[in-house]
Amino acid sequence: MASHSPARHEWILVAKGIGIILVVIGHFDPAESPQYWTDMRAVIYTFHMPLFFVLSGYLYVHGKYPYGALIRNKMRRLLYPFATIAVAFALIKIPAAHFVRLENPVDPHSALAILTDPVNSYAPLLWFLQALFLIFCIYPPMRSFLDDVAIFLVCVILDEAFGTRYPVLGRAVGNMPFFVFGILLRENVRLANLLIGRRGLIVAAGAFAAACAVQFRGGTFAGAHDYFAALALGLIGTLLVINCSHAISAAAANPVRTALLQAGYYSMTIYILHLLFEGAVRIGFLQLARHLAVPFLVIALIAVTAGVLIPIVLERDLIRKSPLARRLVLGSD
Secondary structure, eight states, X not given: OOOOOOGGGHHHHHHHHHHHHHHHHHTOOOTTOOHHHHHHHHHHHTTHHHHHHHHXXXXXXXXXXXXXXXXXXXXXXXXXXXXXXXXXXXXXXXXXXXXXXXXXXXXHHHHHHHHHOGGGSSOGGGHHHHHHHHHHHHHHHHHTTSOHHHHHHHHHHHHHHHOSOSTTTHHHHHHHHHHHHHHHHHHOHHHHHHHSSHHHHHHHHHHHHHHHHHHEETTEEOOOXXXXXXXXXXXXXXXXHHHXXXXXXXXXXXXXXXXXXXXXXXXXXXXXXXXXXXXXXXXXXXXXXXXXXXXXXXHHHHHHHHHHHHHHHHHHHTGGGOHHHIIIIIOOO
8 A cells, every 4th residue: 555656647546545445434343333334334345455456466567676676675565564563553452451342352362363364363454464465475476487367367266266264375365366457457458448437437337336236135235255256346346446536536636636645645554553543433432422322423434534534644744754663654764
């Protein structure tokens, strides 16, 4: 989710902005959530992280750096924040557990899982950084003897045969097709012209609406339990966001476009810090609910706003002013 600023790729920042706001919304999941919120989150989950893998693939240029230099760069950009947030969450959650009930407390199992299977650790959001780093480790050697279409198909076959939830490599291999699709989208002009544009927006919107409608059963969103259905929903939802982003970035300056550009620019910091502030709002309102009834949507709006805006302020006014903080939190010099 590292920032990318050239104007010709402004749509990427818009797409990241849309994606990271959806991530923050998707992670607000109090036990008392109404059904419509649960269904909305389930729909968001079908494509919000595939989007970031596709964008990462789109920005990747094979052979631009020697393999060793690439891995060192990705260690700095991904593993430094991984380690920093893992330590910070532990230092916050261990004492906090004495006062409030935590959904993902620190214990021996969750501490080990931070390395082997972050989704089941005390900091589940770190799975993305680990998976993306491993993709950068795996993809270049595969590209040395397979083309992108073959890599895409090999990973799809592996994911269908073995699933994507086994430790360490499972989620990297599971999301490799999205990463490779991003590369194909950038390198194949014919494919990009076919899928992106006004026609692409209409087709993607219709296809995504139809695919989601199929997943609604008994008035609730059942989600895609079949791998191929999940892959299709992830790709179609990502194309919908990409097409919307192209349209928004091509429009005249307006508050929505400006806000999405800002959210996209700060997307990494929002991603790694939003749960702290979103969770604080949730806990605060749980305490307030004992004395005052607050509508769920009000709580959700405040929590999502805090999860987006506070990390932006922290990066802009604190993190970027400290060389050490920039290195540890953003992986940049």
